[in-house]
Amino acid sequence: MKKNLGPKLGIYPTPVVVVGTFDGAGKPNLATLAWTGICCSEPPMVQISVRKSRHTHAAIAAQKVFSVNIPSTKYVAETDYCGIASGRDADKFRVANLTPVRGEVLDVPLVLEFPVSMECRLVHTLELGSHDMFVGEIVATWVEGGIVSETKVDAQKIDPLAFMLNGEYRGVSDLLALAFNAGKKLIEKS
Template sequence: MKKSLGPKTHLFPTPVLMVGTYDRDGRPNLMNAAWGGICCSEPPCVAVSLRKATYSYDCIMERKAFTVGIPTQKQLVIADYIGIASGRDSDKFAVAGLTAVRSELVDAPYAAEFPVVLECRLVHSFELGLHTQFVGEIMDVKVDEGALAEDGKPDIVKIAPLVFDTGHRGYHGIGPFLGKAFAAGRDLPERK
């Protein structure tokens, strides 16, 4: 029997996303955002939801751009620091020992050390209550060569991304390959 928990944000897994922005003075900043993911395939878009109180909120509204970096499991301490510090008070890039890279495509920085980076142009923002959802069209995806599979696509095992447990507020890794999407279900007989 299932137990009702009421309306909660329990969705598993939730990606850990490093949102890169510039502030009014052109200082690079990063924010750890767990509320986000791919929201459209054509054009390719990603959505991140931020509270207005965050430093990154105004940066995205002003610059109309952001980046999304994917931290690795080995970067857990850095990712968590980025989530607990504010860009109003500290230079997160400097404290975390990260290298700020200016995107050539959008008005936002990214950290060179994250193996996957999405460069995004803001196309929509929606007030949802406590959060505002920012939808960015992905202008480019940059991936470290060492994080690519033989077919030239990002390899989730090599990337070893962090995922967030919304229920217990903890970080986890990903598991082994289990089956091919859009193929594994073909073995189930059709019911009429």
């Protein structure tokens, strides 16, 4: 038996990304976001949903660009820190001992230590309620050399964080089956 909890968030887990921006004073800033996801394949796009009160919100609204960085599990403390301190009163790159690298295509700070970083150009803003959804077109995707051969990414080595809605960070590890494959046996049976 399921119990109806009413209108609640029910997607377990969500990804954890750290978004990079330059603020009005040109200082690089980071904010951890869990309301995020891929939202278009061609052209490649990602959505991030940000409260108006965030320092990051003003930066994206003004600059119209942002970076999306994927932390690996060993950076869980740095990631959490970027989600509890504001760039209004802290230099998060310095405190978290992370290195900002300017994007090659866009004027965005990328996190050198994280295995994946994307440069994104703002293409849509949707006011939803508590959050504004920023849709960014991904114009460059940087992946750490040790986990990519040609264009094939060894996704397991990214070792990303998952955010459980109960407030826990968890890792993503077990390979269960191959997508677009595991369901074939049901087609064969039908």
